[in-house]
Amino acid sequence: MSDQPLFSLRNPWFGASVGITAAIAVLSAVAGLIWLPLAQPNLKLAGVWDAICSAAGVPRAAVQETGIKPDFKTSNVVMTSEMLTKVNQVSIGRGATLAQRCAICHGPQGVSDAHSPNLAGQFAAVTYKELNDFKTGARVSVVMSPFAAAMSDQDMKDVAAYYAYLPRVPSNNLDTGRPAPVIVVTGAPMRNIAPCGSCHGDVDNKAGSPWLGGQSAVYIKAQLEAFASGARRNDISQQMRNIARQMTADEIDQVAHYYEAQP
Amino acid sequence: MASETDHSLGEAVAARIERRWATLSIVIVGVLVGMATYIGIHQATMPQGRVETADPKTLHLSGEFVESNLGSEMQADGSVTVRAIGQQYSFTPQCIVVPAETPITFRATSADVVHGFLIEGTNINTMLVPGYVTDLPVRFKAPGDHVMPCQEFCGIGHQGMWGKVKVIDKAAFRDMAAAKRRLTCVD
Structure with a gap:
């Protein structure tokens, strides 16, 4: 062998x-x-x-079936975490000029007591998305919709870049000693509520989620109630409606006053 | 002379042992392949038959995962297709309603990171991977409520991410489907 x-x-x-x-x-x-x-x-x-x-496992694109189209306008913004994060001085300069017309409600420095959002230091992608949604009609406001309707895509990017460039100014209600509500820190896992801080800053930031520190409590409350009732529907794929629907009136009150008191 | 006999005897023994071990290892491989085939046919494991892609950034713009097309759809053949997405940190629709004793196809994907798709009390357990469509044929035996937690760490709010699955009577579902084309049990 x-x-x-x-x-x-x-x-x-x-x-x-x-x-x-x-x-x-x-x-x-x-x-x-x-x-x-x-x-x-x-x-x-x-x-x-x-x-x-x-x-x-040869990949193929999912068949584009003729599904049911929404009977209301939804946001058409393609949100990414890199969106509008590059600082552009020309854009900021143009935005500063354009933002003069915003000053009556949002303040000359992007901060006001008019219960409208304080935009100073807000993420550019957030301001841009909301302007775009006002323009397309995905979000409706008697005050904002006409302003946004007249803006070009570049105008919206410039205004967003300008407000992102302005430093955040603490509101008159600043109270950093205020204890954070449970819903902000740990959420309510039994009701499908993630901590507010896991998207809106402090803990983590999800692309498209606004910085809430120093915002008017009246404004935050109104928006949460609008999400819960479905009056506001420009959150992509219901990401905020899913949360707001599950929140109690008391929790909405707590987060509104907590974020107002934050820097 | 004696050593010659010993040698051929030893060779025969070695050949016999080698043949037996070879047979045994072939049988083991055969059993394993047969086992995989058997559980594949009887759907004890449900490997996905197709790889389909969907752009996670534009799910809300067009295609089958737009907001208004999510939920349970009654098909012409009596089966039900459920479309859902996972995103940081909720499932949409938040509450899925399906009939019992009916073939159901779950079609779901993720809008951001990898999420888990697990329905408690059943063997439904898969992943929602951004960029790919998860397609899963299932059948619920009896009406009842199930929770559907995200079982794949998806970020700092992961523990708050779960949905509900409500399995209802077939006839009740048919009545609901007659009134509305995409059903959910979100209140």
Whole structure:
């Protein structure tokens, strides 16, 4: 036996082991790539080649079915965490000029006591998204909608960049000693409420979520109530409505006053 | 002379042992392949049959995952398709309603990071991966309420992320479906 070459077809051990291994591989491939996919009627495979491709994981774009279109305007902003994070001095300069018309409600420095949002230091992507939603009608306000309707895409980016550039100014209600409500720090896991801070800063920031420190309590409360009732629907895929619906009136009150007192 | 006999005897023993061990290892491989095939056919494991892609950034703009198209849809053949998305930190729809004793297809994806899709009390347990559509054929035996927690750490608010699945009577579902084309149990 020792004088016989090991890797030779004349060696019966070699022939049998390679043959059996190949047979197992072929049978497994037939089972996995053809038989199993075809045994799933809901896959609606076009044939053997389709079965092999889908089982091997060849990606394909999801079929664009004619689903139900919304009967209201939804936000068309494509939100990413990199959006409008690059500082552009020209944009800020243009924004400063454009923002003069915003000053009557939002304050010359982006801060006011008019219960309108304080925009100084707000993330540019947030201000841009809301302006765009006012313009498209995804968010409606008798005051803001006409202003936004006249703005170009670049105008909105410039104004957003300008307000992002302004330093945050603490509100008159600043009270950093105020204890954070449970809903802000830990949320209410039993009611599908993540901590406010996991998106709105302090703990983490999710793209598109505004910085809430120093905002008017009246404004925060009104927005949460609008999300809960469905009067405001420009949050992408219900991300804020899902939360606000589950909040109690008391919790809404607590977060509104807590964030107002924050820097 | 005696050593010659010993040698051929030893060779025969070695050949027999080798053949037995080879047979045993082939049988083990065969059993494993057969087992995978059996549980695949009987859906004890549900590997996804297709890889479908969907851009997580533009789910809300067009396609089947726009807000108004999410929820349960009664198909012409009597089966039900449920579409849902996972996002930081909730599922939309927040409450899914499905009929019992009916073939159901879950189609879901993620709008941001990897989320988990697990329905308590059933063997439904998969992942929602941004960029890919999760497609899962299921069937609920009896009416009842289930919780659907995100079982894949998705960020600092992960523990607050879960949905509900309400399995209702087939006839009751049919009545609901007659009035509305996309059903949820969000109040």
